[in-house]
Amino acid sequence: MKLSRILKEVKINSIYRTGAKTIKKGGFRxxxxxxxxxxxxxxxxxxxxxxxxxxxxxxxFADGHDFIDQARMRGALAIVSQxxxxxxxxVTENISQTKxxxxxxxxxxxxxxNSRKTLAMISAAFFQNPSEKxxxxxxxxxxxxxxxxxxxxxxxxxxxxxxxxxxxxxxRYLGKVFENPVTTPESLDLxxxxxTMQKEGVTHVVLEVSSHAIDLFRVENCFIDTGxxxxxxxxxxxxxxxxxxxxxxxxxxxxxxxPSGRKKDRAVAVINRENAxxxxxxxxxxxxxxxxxxxxxxxxxxKKIEHGLSGIAGNVLTPSGSFxxxxxxxxxxxxxNILSAIGAGIALDxxxxxxxxxxxxxxxxxxxxxxxxxxxxCFVYVDYAHTPDALSNVLGSLKAISQKKIICVFGCxxxxxxxxxxxxxxxxxxLCDLAIVTSDNPRTEDPEKIxxxxxxxxxxxxxxxxxxPSLENGFDKKGFVIEPNRRDAIKLGIDLSRRGDTVLIAxxxxxxxxxxxxKTVSFSDRKEAQIALVSxxxxxxxxxxxNPKSKSSxxxxxxxxxxxxxxxxxIICGDVNHKFTGISIDSRxxxxxxxxxxxxxxxxxGHSFAEDAVRQGIAGIIVDKDKAKDLPLTxxxxxQILCIAVKNTTxxxxxxxxxxxxxxxxxxxxxxxxxxxxxxxxxxxVVARQHFATLSSKGxxxxxxxxxxxxxxxxxxxxWAVVELGMNAPxxxxxxxxxxxxxxxxxxxxxxxxxxxxGSIEGVMRAKGELLDKIKNGGTAV
Numbered sequence: 217m218k219l220s221r222i223l224k225e226v227k228i229n230s231i232y233r234t235g236a237k238t239i240k241k242g243g244f245r246x247x248x249x250x251x252x253x254x255x256x257x258x259x260x261x262x263x264x265x266x267x268x269x270x271x272x273x274x275x276x277f278a279d280g281h282d283f284i285d286q287a288r289m290r291g292a293l294a295i296v297s298q299x300x301x302x303x304x305x306x307v308t309e310n311i312s313q314t315k316x317x318x319x320x321x322x323x324x325x326x327x328x329x330n331s332r333k334t335l336a337m338i339s340a341a342f343f344q345n346p347s348e349k350x351x352x353x354x355x356x357x358x359x360x361x362x363x364x365x366x367x368x369x370x371x372x373x374x375x376x377x378x379x380x381x382x383x384x385x386x387x388r389y390l391g392k393v394f395e396n397p398v399t400t401p402e403s404l405d406l407x408x409x410x411x412t413m414q415k416e417g418v419t420h421v422v423l424e425v426s427s428h429a430i431d432l433f434r435v436e437n438c439f440i441d442t443g444x445x446x447x448x449x450x451x452x453x454x455x456x457x458x459x460x461x462x463x464x465x466x467x468x469x470x471x472x473x474x475p476s477g478r479k480k481d482r483a484v485a486v487i488n489r490e491n492a493x494x495x496x497x498x499x500x501x502x503x504x505x506x507x508x509x510x511x512x513x514x515x516x517x518x519k520k521i522e523h524g525l526s527g528i529a530g531n532v533l534t535p536s537g538s539f540x541x542x543x544x545x546x547x548x549x550x551x552x553n554i555l556s557a558i559g560a561g562i563a564l565d566x567x568x569x570x571x572x573x574x575x576x577x578x579x580x581x582x583x584x585x586x587x588x589x590x591x592x593x594c595f596v597y598v599d600y601a602h603t604p605d606a607l608s609n610v611l612g613s614l615k616a617i618s619q620k621k622i623i624c625v626f627g628c629x630x631x632x633x634x635x636x637x638x639x640x641x642x643x644x645x646x647l648c649d650l651a652i653v654t655s656d657n658p659r660t661e662d663p664e665k666i667x668x669x670x671x672x673x674x675x676x677x678x679x680x681x682x683x684x685p686s687l688e689n690g691f692d693k694k695g696f697v698i699e700p701n702r703r704d705a706i707k708l709g710i711d712l713s714r715r716g717d718t719v720l721i722a723x724x725x726x727x728x729x730x731x732x733x734x735k736t737v738s739f740s741d742r743k744e745a746q747i748a749l750v751s752x753x754x755x756x757x758x759x760x761x762x763n764p765k766s767k768s769s770x771x772x773x774x775x776x777x778x779x780x781x782x783x784x785x786x787i788i789c790g791d792v793n794h795k796f797t798g799i800s801i802d803s804r805x806x807x808x809x810x811x812x813x814x815x816x817x818x819x820x821x822g823h824s825f826a827e828d829a830v831r832q833g834i835a836g837i838i839v840d841k842d843k844a845k846d847l848p849l850t851x852x853x854x855x856q857i858l859c860i861a862v863k864n865t866t867x868x869x870x871x872x873x874x875x876x877x878x879x880x881x882x883x884x885x886x887x888x889x890x891x892x893x894x895x896x897x898x899x900x901x902v903v904a905r906q907h908f909a910t911l912s913s914k915g916x917x918x919x920x921x922x923x924x925x926x927x928x929x930x931x932x933x934x935x936w937a938v939v940e941l942g943m944n945a946p947x948x949x950x951x952x953x954x955x956x957x958x959x960x961x962x963x964x965x966x967x968x969x970x971x972x973x974x975g976s977i978e979g980v981m982r983a984k985g986e987l988l989d990k991i992k993n994g995g996t997a998v
Contacts, residue, residue, distance in 0.1 A: 234322050298329060529543070543576060611624060631659040837857065888961075
């Protein structure tokens with residue numbers, strides 16, 4: 217295409233050729249020297265092809281004027297610039313002699329006031345104004361653009377129209393899908409995409425229009441038939457500076473573009489009047505308007521709306537009549553998006569049947585309250601909510617329909633609007649049962665600093681901060697926790713969820729990456745949620761079903777004072793300043809931080825393995841007084857190994873467990889009976905775990921050794937322990953009851969078992985009945 221044709225509508229300050237002595241001011245002089253054939257347009261110097269035209273535009277991080285020489289070296293015939301281009305050097309630097317020899321072609325330079333605006337104008341001209349041949353629906357607003365775009369696309373498809381979409385997630389048409397790095401492409405890319413769509417048979421295009429695109433002239437000379445306004449709330453203040461500037465930019469789509477384009481006589485604006493700025497905008501529209509909202513003064517409004525975790529249903533009134541609909545989309549805010557999409561359908565004069573079908577055919581939008589499937593009984597959603605208003609809308613909608621607790625995993629982006637961080641924290645603290653604060657896309661900011669900003673607002677509405685260890689077995693109090701690693705934060709949120717709970721993973725939605733520093737790494741909230749759900753499902757039959765697994769490093773520590781108080785023992789030797797993470801009777805698998813209790817069993821005597829335990833690195837041991845004289849105490853004393861002597865180590869183990877049960881402060885259900893103990897215990901534990909962090913006996917851990925070993929695993933996170941009590945002789949249940957101090961005692965049945973120890977069924981009844989005397993005051997017997 218001839219340069220003169222490309223520049224036909226451009227206001228030119230001057231045109232000249234580098235190296236020429238004459239300069240033409242004020243317009244384009246058409247002759248063979250100054251009017252070359254232009255084969256391609258470029259705004260990235262590295263993409264320039266021989267015979268192309270390069271437009272030097274100032275960017276956010278780099279200025280195209282600094283790369284004019286590169287464009288010239290790659291064969292550019294012409295340059296559009298808003299700065300003077302000298303004949304022997306670029307705008308910013310002199311050319312070396314070597315470089316000067318490489319640059320042989322003279323350039324035609326077109327100076328303009330605004331090279332970005334010019335790029336949009338010449339791009340439209342170069343591709344012969346494809347938007348004139350297409351029906352363009354442009355959507356702008358802080359939130360809801362993508363959802364509304366998907367809804368309109370579905371409506372157009374239901375009407376049998378060949379549709380293309382250009383938006384945040386991708387651009388797509390006729391079954392083809394392409395990555396889109398920004399919501400609204402640069403003007404050259406946008407015009408090229410529109411041209412391709414039009415040539416391949418697309419008739420209607422749904423275009424998400426960002427505020428950046430309006431401010432940077434990306435949609436200049438893109439002629440829009442229908443403009444849709446979703447809402448305006450705080451976002452992008454890092455770019456616009458303040459809300460007034462942001463609002464001024466957004467409304468330009470309706471006050472400047474729609475009424476001045478080549479489609480101005482037929483342009484229509486669809487305005488969501490539920491938003492305050494929407495009401496303001498509707499009053500000043502210079503084109504025909506269609507209002508949407510809940511109140512009776514709107515042209516499109518809902519009636520008898522019901523919404524839940526399964527979707528939205530109701531009736532909508534329009535200028536063309538009313539209709540019932542059911543949508544799988546979740547959330548109150550999606551009612552506004554549905555109304556906006558209906559408004560676009562009405563503006564395009566589509567039938568109500570097609571509009572209804574389009575709404576009902578759309579099952580989900582990637583990363584927009586997208587349900588992540590799982591069979592754990594909890595509801596997990598991934599959403600793009602990254603602004604205060606979006607987070608408030610999503611959490612508010614979920615809170616209104618959720619069955620139980622809401623857990624929210626969220627963060628805020630780095631190098632972006634800092635003012636919204638505490639606002640989002642305040643919202644999460646107010647609307648969640650547990651807020652898990654993590655990283656989003658920190659970019660070049662310190663993730664911990666971003667989290668600090670969030671917590672400034674979070675602490676205004678939620679003053680209880682959990683530590684990660686304290687959540688090992690769930691939570692029962694409204695609060696928040698910090699986990700900077702997003703992958704771990706997602707897993708934590710899902711692990712902590714119970715049947716009926718809702719988990720919202722907010723901020724990144726459809727994004728398949730995370731920006732850390734200057735690197736972009738592969739990361740998907742959706743995939744991480746799926747992995748966490750699968751992992752949780754695999755653990756449902758484990759003793760800690762539904763709970764995060766306990767870790768020994770997070771058990772309640774044992775001091776020497778605790779140990780002596782529990783057992784009544786005396787120190788024989790060793791360092792009295794030791795602390796221990798737990799209790800063990802197994803010298804083979806003991807941790808060096810645990811206290812070893814030497815138990816004398818029917819076959820083996822733990823005292824015989826004391827030295828093995830010492831070789832494992834332990835620092836403390838409890839022994840029978842009668843066995844102490846046979847142990848290498850002198851050697852242990854030299855190694856500062858603590859040795860405590862008691863009358864009976866088996867009884868001491870039970871005493872330690874009783875002491876621990878009291879300080880862990882969990883409630884205990886103790887189950888005994890001639891038959892059915894294990895089945896009843898397992899079923900009871902399953903029920904308890906649906907609501908509480910619950911510890912349960914393993915296998916046949918139901919005697920004077922197994923019961924204490926179970927109770928010694930209690931930590932502060934546990935709310936219930938379900939234990940099994942077995943017996944062979946009278947008095948054994950009584951002892952086990954002393955150890956576990958049950959709040960609830962269950963006797964399954966009395967039968968002819970263990971008669972050799974108790975003599976008769978009446979003896980079994982009396983032995984099992986010992987449990988009733990051990991139930992705590994105010995407890996329950998079943």
